[in-house]
Amino acid sequence: MSSEVWRAGLAVLLWPGLVGGALLSWLYLWLGRKLLARLQGRYGPPFYQPCFDFVKLLGKQTVVPGGVNRLLFYGLPLVAVISVVVALALIPVPGNPARALSFTGDLILLIYLLEMPALCDVLAGYGSRSLYGQVGAAREALLALGYNLPFLAAVIALALPAGSFRLVDVQAVAYGPVHLAATLAFLLALPARLKCNPFSIPNAEQEIVAGTHLEYNGVPLALFELAHGLELVALVNLFAALFVPLPAGVPGGLIYLLVGVGLVALTTGLAAATARIKLHQAFRFYWRWGAAAAVLAVVVAAIW
Amino acid sequence: MPMTLWDRLLALARRKSPWVYVVNAGSCNGCDIEIAPCFSPRYDAEQLGVLRQGSPKHADILLITGPLTLRSRAAVSAIYEQMPSPKVVVAVGSCPATGNVFAGSPTVVGGVASVVPIDIYVPGCPPRPQAILEGIAQAAALLARR
Numbered sequence: 001m002s003s004e005v006w007r008a009g010l011a012v013l014l015w016p017g018l019v020g021g022a023l024l025s026w027l028y029l030w031l032g033r034k035l036l037a038r039l040q041g042r043y044g045p046p047f048y049q050p051c052f053d054f055v056k057l058l059g060k061q062t063v064v065p066g067g068v069n070r071l072l073f074y075g076l077p078l079v080a081v082i083s084v085v086v087a088l089a090l091i092p093v094p095g096n097p098a099r100a101l102s103f104t105g106d107l108i109l110l111i112y113l114l115e116m117p118a119l120c121d122v123l124a125g126y127g128s129r130s131l132y133g134q135v136g137a138a139r140e141a142l143l144a145l146g147y148n149l150p151f152l153a154a155v156i157a158l159a160l161p162a163g164s165f166r167l168v169d170v171q172a173v174a175y176g177p178v179h180l181a182a183t184l185a186f187l188l189a190l191p192a193r194l195k196c197n198p199f200s201i202p203n204a205e206q207e208i209v210a211g212t213h214l215e216y217n218g219v220p221l222a223l224f225e226l227a228h229g230l231e232l233v234a235l236v237n238l239f240a241a242l243f244v245p246l247p248a249g250v251p252g253g254l255i256y257l258l259v260g261v262g263l264v265a266l267t268t269g270l271a272a273a274t275a276r277i278k279l280h281q282a283f284r285f286y287w288r289w290g291a292a293a294a295v296l297a298v299v300v301a302a303i304w
Numbered sequence: 305m306p307m308t309l310w311d312r313l314l315a316l317a318r319r320k321s322p323w324v325y326v327v328n329a330g331s332c333n334g335c336d337i338e339i340a341p342c343f344s345p346r347y348d349a350e351q352l353g354v355l356r357q358g359s360p361k362h363a364d365i366l367l368i369t370g371p372l373t374l375r376s377r378a379a380v381s382a383i384y385e386q387m388p389s390p391k392v393v394v395a396v397g398s399c400p401a402t403g404n405v406f407a408g409s410p411t412v413v414g415g416v417a418s419v420v421p422i423d424i425y426v427p428g429c430p431p432r433p434q435a436i437l438e439g440i441a442q443a444a445a446l447l448a449r450r
Contacts, residue, residue: 033350041345048320049353055317056364061388063361209358217361217388 004101011089011098016237021088025229026050028236028260032268039272050229054222062218065129072127076120077216077223083116084230091237092167094252099168107165111155114234117227118144121202124224125212136211139279140202146286147192147199153294154185157301158242167241175245181300183243185293190267192282194232197271201279236260315448318364318390321353322444325363325387329380329416330406331370334430335397339367341433342440354440360386365443367436368420371399371406372413384420390450392443394424396436401425 011017029050037044064073090110092099118140125137157178162170173179192199203211213224240259246252277285307315326339342349343356357363360383372380384393395416398404403414416422423446426439 037348037350042348043351044348045350045353046320052317052320052353055313056321059314059317060364060390063386063388205358210362213362214359215361221362 007097008089008101011096012085016091016093016096017085017089021085021230021233022054022226024260025226025233026054028232028264029229031261032264035265035268036272039269054226057217057222057225058219060218062220065215067129068127068215072123073216074220076124076127077220077227080117080120080227081223081230083113083120084227084234087113087234088230088237090167091234091241092171093237093241093256102166102168104164104166106167107155107159107170110167110238111152114231114238115144115148117231120227121212121224124216128212128215130215132208132210132214133212135208136202136214139204139208140212142279143192143199143201143282146283146290147189149189149286150185150290150294150297151189151193153297154182154189155242157182157185157297160298160301161304171241177304178297178301179243179245181293181297183239185290185297186239186243187266188286188290188293190235190263191270192286193235194267196267198274198277199282200271200276201282204276232264233260236263239263318450319444319448322365322440322447323355323357323363324365324367324440325357325360325383326367326369327360327380327383329368329370329376329400330373330412331397331399335369335399338430338433339369339396339436342436347433347437349437349440352437352441352444354437354444360384361388363387364391364447365440366391366393366420367396367440368393368400368416368422369396371403371409372416372419373411374413375411377413377419380416381419390447392423392446392450393420394426394439394443395422396426396439397431398427398429401427404429 014020030045030047033049034044064070087110089096089098090106090113092102122137122141125133125140158170158173159165161178162173164170195203203213213221216224236259237256240256244255244259246255326336328336341347360366366384366387368380370376395401399406400416400422403412406412407414424439424443426435428435
């Protein structure tokens with residue numbers, strides 16, 4: 001019993017949870033910023049930039065806006081970070097000490113936990129008493145209704161042939177056509193989940209300044225930035241764990257890193273090549289092409 | 305006071321990650337046009353970790369352009385108050401220092417120093433982007449010591 005608690009604690013705090021996830025998220029965030037700069041003909045930030053941004057925000061004074069609930073102001077970013085850290089610890093990545101603790105239904109728990117940062121963002125926007133924050137929150141809530149359709153379908157399509165919502169069972173499904181169809185649906189949902197450019201509607205800086213994070217500063221802002229980076233790592237790890245075949249003889253960590261670099265390059269390239277679309281266009285895109293990809297993934301899973 | 309490891313790391317992070325907020329206190333837009341290329345491919349301030357923020361609550365450095373008109377006085381003071389400390393103010397161009405060619409106008413206060421404490425002056429009408437970047441770099445070094 002106590003060894004299980006130790007292993008779960010290790011997974012949450014060290015690897016693949018808080019410390020490992022944060023280091024990996026800074027690497028991926030830097031990669032995205034550097035690649036975007038190179039695509040725009042700029043030199044770009046040095047590799048330690050996301051880490052220093054985080055440390056600097058931690059060391060700044062925190063001003064709670066008048067009329068805003070203090071508990072809500074500090075609690076929402078904290079809940080977002082804790083949710084993503086636990087989600088990271090659930091994913092069966094190589095070297096996860098809690099891998100043997102996988103239980104029936106942990107995939108459903110993972111999906112709920114990955115939904116928490118967006119929910120906290122929405123609540124933070126509505127709770128900030130800022131007009132821009134409220135507009136950003138409304139946009140984020142509506143966008144979540146769009147991108148979650150292909151995202152959930154992709155994960156459920158993989159759980160169908162496994163016949164279980166246990167992560168290690170879903171991971172053990174033999175690679176087949178269902179994985180390709182689910183990958184398509186997952187990749188459609190990814191840029192909106194990360195709020196990258198064609199879908200950067202909730203944090204559109206030219207329209208609503210900083211969206212839901214407008215009134216946030218200091219430590220709570222640092223936690224929100226950390227939650228965003230950790231969410232990126234969680235999505236990369238989830239994709240590499242469930243959607244990508246692991247060839248024998250290649251170290252698993254290398255595959256995960258390559259998948260991360262590939263996904264960051266894909267979303268950054270898309271962000272550099274496109275301009276922001278309107279909310280109703282994004283919604284129509286997801287309920288037309290996203291729904292098509294979702295139906296395809298589930299149909300393929302049911303047939304094969 | 306002895307410097308702990310956290311203090312050293314924080315000082316380094318403040319120097320390497322200065323986020324700026326630009327406020328136009330009645331400028332002719334000349335200095336604002338010179339600030340924009342600082343973030344363009346030619347000068348690329350992001351190499352120094354500089355990001356332009358849309359909210360003063362996210363910023364470390366306040367760039368002020370213009371001679372401070374009567375109508376912008378309250379706004380500049382409010383924006384300065386909204387920035388969480390530590391913060392540094394950079395006056396870009398000759399107007400925020402002296403009022404420049406607008407000095408003596410009935411609608412101009414003249415000199416931003418009467419409303420907010422200015423740490424770095426970047427002279428010029430307008431200053432070149434290199435000079436503005438130099439001012440931001442000096443302000444970042446000042447942030448690390450606060």
